[in-house]
Amino acid sequence: MSTDPTTRSTDTDAHAHASVEAANTALYAAFEALDFRAMEALWAHTPDVVCVHPGWEPLSGWPAVRESWRAIIANTGYMRIRPSEVEVHMEGPVGRVLCIENLYTIMGAQAVHSRVAATNVFRHTPEGWRLVLHHGSPISSEAGQIPETEPGLS
Amino acid sequence: MSTDPTTRSTDTDAHAHASVEAANTALYAAFEALDFRAMEALWAHTPDVVCVHPGWEPLSGWPAVRESWRAIIANTGYMRIRPSEVEVHMEGPVGRVLCIENLYTIMGAQAVHSRVAATNVFRHTPEGWRLVLHHGSPISSEAGQIPETEPGLS
Numbered sequence A, B: 001m002s003t004d005p006t007t008r009s010t011d012t013d014a015h016a017h018a019s020v021e022a023a024n025t026a027l028y029a030a031f032e033a034l035d036f037r038a039m040e041a042l043w044a045h046t047p048d049v050v051c052v053h054p055g056w057e058p059l060s061g062w063p064a065v066r067e068s069w070r071a072i073i074a075n076t077g078y079m080r081i082r083p084s085e086v087e088v089h090m091e092g093p094v095g096r097v098l099c100i101e102n103l104y105t106i107m108g109a110q111a112v113h114s115r116v117a118a119t120n121v122f123r124h125t126p127e128g129w130r131l132v133l134h135h136g137s138p139i140s141s142e143a144g145q146i147p148e149t150e151p152g153l154s
Helices: A014-032 A036-042 A062-074 B014-032 B036-042 B062-074
Strands: A050-052 A080-091 A094-107 A110-125 A128-138 B050-052 B080-091 B094-107 B110-125 B128-138
Touching: A014 A036, A014 A080, A014 A094, A014 A110, A014 A128, A036 A062, A050 A062, A050 B094, A050 B110, A094 A128, A094 B050, A094 B128, A110 B050, A110 B128, A128 B094, A128 B110, A128 B128, B014 B036, B014 B080, B014 B094, B014 B110, B014 B128, B036 B062, B050 B062, B094 B128
Parallel strands: A050 A128, B050 B128
Antiparallel strands: A080 A094, A094 A110, A110 A128, B080 B094, B094 B110, B110 B128
16 A cells, blocks of 8 residues: 555565455554544554554553543644655564554654654554554664674674 | 563473574674674574664665674673563464663763663574564663553454
């Protein structure tokens, strides 16, 4: 579903790969629409789900994860969120997604763009791919480039 | 290997579970010892590995991940790092670990304790469990408790 030209892939199971990427796209569509029901439907409702929102303590288990999304969605008035640099890696019954969340919010009269590094892990279930892990971390605005490897060290 | 009383588990494959937890313990032992060779040996050296250090841009592929650890270890003089609240979830050939990294560093004359929420994903390989994803995010010192679910919303 993504038409982002920066989307890359490294696995060979094209169908599962596309399904996981579609689930990832649906996640951000639900979040941007502040649609709590859609967000609920995307998650596995199991004790082993994990969610780390940027700066938050980790949350474990569906009740805590669900409550966090309820609170976030209830307290967000406007937001645009666009994933970029989406990478999908298949690992048996699990699809791992790495992406950048580009968040656009309004603070005072200013539009603010912030970037979050996100890991999303989807599990294949009879009902489709369901989120079992979301981990988002703020990217420092000072984050720079890593120097090249020193050839002497190998 | 962990004797942390807060360690919890939710899967039934006790052997794989223990092996993944041991790999996770080894990860933090290598980091605390600033042992680059041990850190290298714990990772899968493949294009699909992913690493997000706290505040950093995501890194993809073994060369970039390797270089980041080389730079971090080369630039760290003293550190104690103790995982706590370790949770292991098995997902077929993959073990997901969620834990808190308790970091103790020295800034000026002060000991500083900081906390990082970490997701570590290990893949089962013929050589053992190898890290394919590490995602660490700083926990805000203001991070608080999530309110209880409102009974009216279900």
